[in-house]
Amino acid sequence: MDDLLADFLAETREMLEALGGELVAWEDDPGDRARLDAIFRFFHTVKGNCGFFEFPRLEALSHAAEDALADVRANRRQADSTLVSAVLAILDRIGDMADAIEEGTEFPAGGDEGLIAALEPEADVSALLQSSLVSGDDGQHKLPSSQRSIRLPVELLDRVMSGVSDMVLARNELARRLRESSVEASVGEPFERLSAIIADVRDAMTRTRMQRIESLFGGMPRLVRDLSAELGKQTMIDVDGGEVELDREMIEIIRNPLTHIIRNAIDHGIETPAARLAAGKRDMGLLSITARQSGNQILIDIVDDGRGIDDTRLVEKAVAAGIIGAAHATRLSPRERTALIFEPGISTAETVTAISGRGVGMDVVRANIERIGGTIEVESIPGTGTRFSLRVPLTLTIIPALTVSIAGQRFAIPRSSIEEIARVDAGTLEMSRVGGAMLAKIRERRLPCLALADLLRMDSGVADEERTLIVLRLTGGELFALAVDRVHDHEELVVKPVAPAIIAAGIYAGTTLTDDGNPILLLEATGLARAGGLQFDALERSMRQAGTPEAAKAARTTPVLLFIGRDGRRKAMPMAVVARIEEVGPGAVETDGDRMRVVIGDRILPLAGTDEVPLPDEELRLFRLHDGRTEIGYAIHEALGIRQIKAEFVAADHSGDIAGVVLIDGEPTSVIAPYKLFARHAARTSGEASPVCHLPADDPWIQNFVRPMVEAAGYRIINDGDGEADLAIMTQPEDGVAISARKVIRLRSEPADLQDEPDSIYRYDHAGLLSALNLSRGRQSL
Amino acid sequence: MNDLLLIVVAAGEKVALRSCDVQSVIELEMLAPVPCAPSHVAGLSALRSRVLTVIDCQSALALGQAINREAGAPAVVVDHEGHAYALLLDGIESVTKARSDPGPVRTRMGGNWAAMSHGMVETDEGPLLLVDVAALIAGPQEVRAA
Structure with missing residues (x-):
């Protein structure tokens, strides 16, 4: 919360500074609409942010100023010098209050009422302001607040980051040249050092800028809960994709728009429980927020299953407000009609509430998103729900990707969209052709299948059955399989945007250079699906999923405990069998032939997971595994935490304790098969006949x-x-x-x-x- | 006037580029094709760890394809709207000075020359067409419309 508060204060102060010049100009010409809008947005933002923090005075002040300016915007009132003075007084008060909050001091009470009263038309502004300002007038000798962090322009960070990326690529090229030429061995060592330093700097730089979107999503459930309670509604929130990493600055920029959309969804979208039941829905509304990385963009979807947007009323309002002509209105497509919600001065709400509905916000939201080169779209089905889709760019980023090839040419696929990899000849899947279209059946799931070679119009020369299938997941959760000739490596790639002419092809998200200096293209899953003519109705589908969220979730994932094994590898143990984590002293383990046992308390358990690695001299950490009847110990190096994994994973074909491999946090992780473990290690009661x-x-x-x-x-x-x-x-x-x-x-x-x-x-x-x-x-x- | 010009051969014809547009003159180290890209995009190449989008000028001009559309081909590197491009050419000749501002060409030209040049400039080497780099990169109109 401290971080959020610091951000709020910094943002408020920055906006105040930026407004400084505007204010003076506005004073000269109170009719200036653009300046009025800018000042209005400031109050709106401050008011919105106050909702997070308990600052009733700030909220009251900004709300009052916003009200007054809204009247001016709606032409219900003329801006005059008295209004300007009153607004300026409130701006100053907000700045002083922000300072007080930062210093942790109590702002002198009182005076706010006078400032608010001064906003009224025909108020005796000078008298009111005089009386209000007296109390706060001893603050002339303010101490400059201490600096614990610095705010840097994001362009500067971009430049450094871009320089670091180029450095990595230059290093790669140098490495290649060194390999090719027979340089003296003495060059090798400093070069390795240089490489290590560059890798360090790159990591640090990346961390400087990247943050999990969790930090943004974390506050959402609370926000939704409070808003719902306030409005007498019931809303369940489903947040997915918190692990997506996003540029820190981007997170700050989308924070307000996202909050605003959620407020709107609950205020206008979700109906009251009674209305929902009457409409044949569950009494509890569902709001789902998902984030996903697609190439060098982040997609954020906010879907509610409320009443949808009344586009007829939107059009009426737009015509009434003079945004579009009546003749033009009749020619709008449904999508364009819904998109009117982003026009300034439009709101379908019947009443103005403290939460939203003054007809601002969505235009501000769009302005904020577009300012960073993003897009926002809205889809709505009346009575069924609304989906807002935000696309935010990651102009320069390092993303994990899988490289594949067709006819010897390499392409990269972002690992974030890869669900699994399967070989056609492995026997776990079968291919069929229906009316020229390919279908792949992978463990009872029939998926549409596209051959990358066909999409790219290349001759691969590899037969269908020798290809490898990559199951890709689209933003809406739909799956399809992509057949490629060969799968190569997992690599971390520095992705750069591609030229517009190549973007126009619609299937590429960026370019990058491999270590050997060859340019390769990053494919985009959505574009591939579109190029292959696959059709998914995204909105309808997500609504269907939303119907049984708990059931789907419970069946889809299995909780596992992620840990690092004694052999240093990442592994996962199904949570169901882990009774607890223990630590034992060095003397607790005894070796008996090729079997090991561990003494825990008064029990002796078989010990697994030692992996032929010598045991440490100090404490040994281990899992106590329980299958309902017997217990065994499993030695580990370090437990990392609980994750949810898909029940389906790539099955391991070799023996051992491994059931298969899944991607956890983007890294391949072996999942332990408790069956095999217990079979091998559990002490079997002698004389028991096999069932x-x-x-x-x-x-x-x-x-x-x-x-x-x-x-x-x-x-x-x-x-x-x-x-x-x-x-x-x-x-x-x-x-x-x-x-x-x-x-x-x-x-x-x-x-x-x-x-x-x-x-x-x-x-x-x-x-x-x-x-x-x-x-x-x-x-x-x- | 008095701009430095780089004389190059594109689509079999001697033309001029403003030397201030040109970052460097290179031989392509490699050329990786970009499937599904517009035809005037010959592919991708790399120069000092930068990715270059290679534009086949001849193809952009709708006059066929460059004779030499592979690694080793001569090209000039230009920056346009933040992206680096390599213009694939038949050859690169010399540098000269412009003796006039570009003026209109009063005759019909082949291919897309009219749309992709700023006009004619007088030089010591005779009159030369001054190439419009941005138009070349954007490619033929039908491609842009598609």
Whole structure:
């Protein structure tokens, strides 16, 4: 909060400074509309920011001044010198109050009423101001506030950042030349040092400018809650994409517009619970905010499922305000009609509230976004909801990307839009062609598939079945597969904007140079989908998703504990099996042949995760894993925190304790398979007969995916007709087959728990399957 | 008047560029094609860790394609609206002085020359067309309209 407050004060002071000249000019010519607007925006911003902090006096002052100026803007009142004096007095008071807040001193009470009264038409301004200002008049010897941070112009940071990027590229080129020429070895060492320094500087510079958008999103739930409470509405907020990193300055610039859009959405969009129920919706409104990086742009969507924008009224108001002619109004497209909301002086609200609705804001919002080269669009379906889409550029950035190639030419794809990578010949997916269009079936999901070679009109010479598929995720969450010839490296690329002529192609987001000095193009997922003719109805789809947010979320992700293993690698352990994290002394571990055990309290547990790395002499950190019956210890180097991962990931094909690999925080991370761990390390009670499990032999998915887990859980596998089984696992819906088993686990392909499939488990619900397996094994041994 | 001009050969014809527009004269180190780009964009190249967008002048003029559209081809580097471009040429000749301001050419010219030149300047080497770099980069009209 301190940071926010400091930002607020700095912003207020900067705006006051910037307004300094305007004020004098406005005093000369009170009718000047542009200056009036600038001053008006200042009050509006201050008022808006005060909503965050508890500054009732500031809020009252700026609200009053805003009201008075709004009257002038609406031609209900003429600006005259008395109004100017009153407004100036309020500006001064705001500046003094900001100083007092910064110094942490109490601003002398009183006097505000007089300032506010002075704004009234026909007020005796000079007398009122005299009486109001007396109290605050001893502040002449103000101390300059101490500086704990400095504010730099962003152009300067840009220049440094751009210089650093060029330095990296120049270093890369130098490295290449050094490799090619046989330079003396003595050059190598200083060059390595130089490289390290450049990498350091680059990291520091990047950090200087980048910030997770979380810092902006973090305050939203509170804002939504407070606003909803104030307005007697119920709103649930769903925030996604907080990990997207954005230029610090950009975050500051979009903070106000975003806040404003959210205020509007709750005030005007979301209906009261009664009205929602009457309209056949849930009583609780949903507001979802998502951020996503697409090439060198950040996309932020704010979607509400409220009443939508009444574009007929918008058009009426626009005509009445003289923004468009009546004849022109009839020719507007629906999109253009909705876009009128961004025109100055338009508001569809019937009443003016303290929260929004004075017909300002959306024009200010658009001005702010466009000032930084961004765009804002609005889509609205009356009765269904509204979506605001912000696109904010990252003019110069380093982004993680995957390089792929077609016919030997390399392209880069931003890793942020990559969902997974699958090889066509790996057998986990099948390709089909329907009416000339390609479809890929990856683990029960049928996705539209585009061949990059076709999109780029290149001859790849690689057969369909030898290609690699990259599943890309679009802003709206839609997936499609892209077939490429080869996948190369994950690289951090310095992306620069491309020339307009190349942008016009619609599929590129930027260019970059590889280490060997070759220019490569960064592809943009949305552009590729568009070029390939894929059609997704973004708005409709997000509404559908919004219908069952909790259900979708619960099924989609699995909580894992991210940690660094003893071997120094990033790994993740499903949370379901982690009982707790322990630290033991160096004497607690004992080696018995090739098995290790750890003493925790009065228990001796098998120890896994040592990975052939010698144990440390000091404390050893470990997870205590519990499968419901037995416990084992798992040695780690460091726990990093809890993350949510998609249940589906790239399955590992080798043995070991790894179930597969996922991207967590943009880095490939191995997910531990508890099944395998427990199978290998858990002390099996001797004399226990292996339970028997029946699996359908003709189901490749079960055989490939489920069988290893079931075996790891200690079951013996039998096929049809091999006699009585303790457990049978089958996929839905194969109810006709008679299976002689004491217990049957049904796997369903849909995450949602439908009414007609009781007791079934979603097929990628690892934790659910694990506990079902253990449960029936426990029952069998009883 | 008295501007320094760089005499180059584009689309088989001797023409002039304002030398203040030209940052450097290079031979392309490499040329990576840009699929789906307008035809006058020959591809991307790099110069001292900067990415250059390579413009095929002959193609921009709608007079076919440059003879030498590959690595090693002569080009001049220009900056336009913050982006670096390499104009792919047939050859680069010499530097001379303009003896007049550009004046209109009173005859019909081939291709897009009329739209992509500032007019004719007198030099010691005879009259030369002064190339409009921005128009070349923007490319043929139909491309821009598309």
